[in-house]
Amino acid sequence: MWHDEAAFGVLLKHSAVLDRSFYCRSTIDVAKSLLGKVLVHGATAGVIVETEAYLGGNDLASHSSRGITDRTRVIFGPPGHAYVYFIYGMYECLNLVAEPEGVPGCVLIRALEPVAGIAIMRERRPRAKKLEDLASGPGKLTIAMNITRRDNGKDVTHGPLTVRSFPKTKQPEIVTTPRIGIRKCADWPLRFYIAGNRCVSR
DNA sequence: CAATAGATCATCT
DNA sequence: GATGATCTATTGC
Numbered sequence: 001m002w003h004d005e006a007a008f009g010v011l012l013k014h015s016a017v018l019d020r021s022f023y024c025r026s027t028i029d030v031a032k033s034l035l036g037k038v039l040v041h042g043a044t045a046g047v048i049v050e051t052e053a054y055l056g057g058n059d060l061a062s063h064s065s066r067g068i069t070d071r072t073r074v075i076f077g078p079p080g081h082a083y084v085y086f087i088y089g090m091y092e093c094l095n096l097v098a099e100p101e102g103v104p105g106c107v108l109i110r111a112l113e114p115v116a117g118i119a120i121m122r123e124r125r126p127r128a129k130k131l132e133d134l135a136s137g138p139g140k141l142t143i144a145m146n147i148t149r150r151d152n153g154k155d156v157t158h159g160p161l162t163v164r165s166f167p168k169t170k171q172p173e174i175v176t177t178p179r180i181g182i183r184k185c186a187d188w189p190l191r192f193y194i195a196g197n198r199c200v201s202r
Numbered sequence: 203c204a205a206t207a208g209a210t211c212a213t214c215t
Numbered sequence: 216g217a218t219g220a221t222c223t224a225t226t227g228c
Contacts, residue, residue, distance in 0.1 A: 052220070061220070063213095071213065089210030091221050108220055127223075139221045181220055 008116040011038065011045060015164035020157050023079035023098050027053045027105035030079075030098040032192050034107060036172045038164045041145045044120055046112030046135055048163070050193040050200045052179045054095070056104035060184040064104035074153045075104045082161060084142070084152040091139030094147050096156060096163070110180070110191070112141045113199040121145070132198040 015038060023030055031053040038045055054062040063085065064075040074083045075097055083095040083106050099105035112135035114121055121134050121144040128134045128144075135141035142148070147161070156162055173195040178187050180201070193200045 054220075063220080066214080069213080085220085086212055087219060088221050089212080089219095093220060095220085110220085137221070179220070183219090 011116055015166050017162045017164055020080040024100050027055050027098040027107060031107040032174055035174060035192060035194050036169055039112060040164055041147055041161045044117030044145045046114045048109055049113050049197040050111035052108040052110055053190040054106050061182045075106050077101060080157045082151050082154045082156055084149050086149060092142045092148055093138040094142055108138060110138045111136045111199050111201045136199045137201040
């Protein structure tokens with residue numbers, strides 16, 4: 001129902017930016033709660049349909065598991081900030097930092113259902129044939145929404161990169177599976193997606 | 203369909 | 216010097 005450009009103004013008017021308390025919870029709670037929320041960057045927006053939790057403690061799949069370095073500093077910082085990293089020499093991936101300051105934990109945004117700025121996203125990803133190919137993966141969505149390492153450390157509770165919620169949206173049905181593309185802790189059930197959604201990655 | 207190779211570089215050992 | 220929270224094109228059945 002939002003699938004056209006004019007709907008962008010409606011989206012902004014009827015939704016509210018999530019504040020820091022949303023992110024200042026356990027990483028798993030934040031990962032699940034982000035499903036159904038709307039990621040907005042510039043003139044593009046998409047519903048978050050798939051996430052993964054990367055924990056502190058003994059989660060060796062997490063970048064934060066080796067402690068604070070130049071790269072992982074923001075994961076240990078205050079919640080509600082973006083952690084963007086470069087992977088495989090080609091792609092950038094967007095995470096949102098959870099947990100109180102000093103406690104590591106972040107949520108990888110793995111897939112979006114595009115809702116506004118779709119023409120712009122298609123220009124950025126000309127090889128995507130169908131709508132569900134535009135942002136159905138962590139590397140795809142950063143290209144479609146033009147999110148790069150310049151956004152690393154940015155506060156997502158205000159500014160050009162935010163997450164919004166619609167007050168009357170009910171909680172979607174969530175499916176839980178192991179995380180994708182990792183070797184360590186490969187069987188931990190920390191991937192979450194909206195049941196039946198076509199934009200979930202494969 | 204499924205499996206695999208290639209692209210390409212920041213980060214850490 | 217190896218690895219990796221990926222994507223795409225190509226090959227083979």
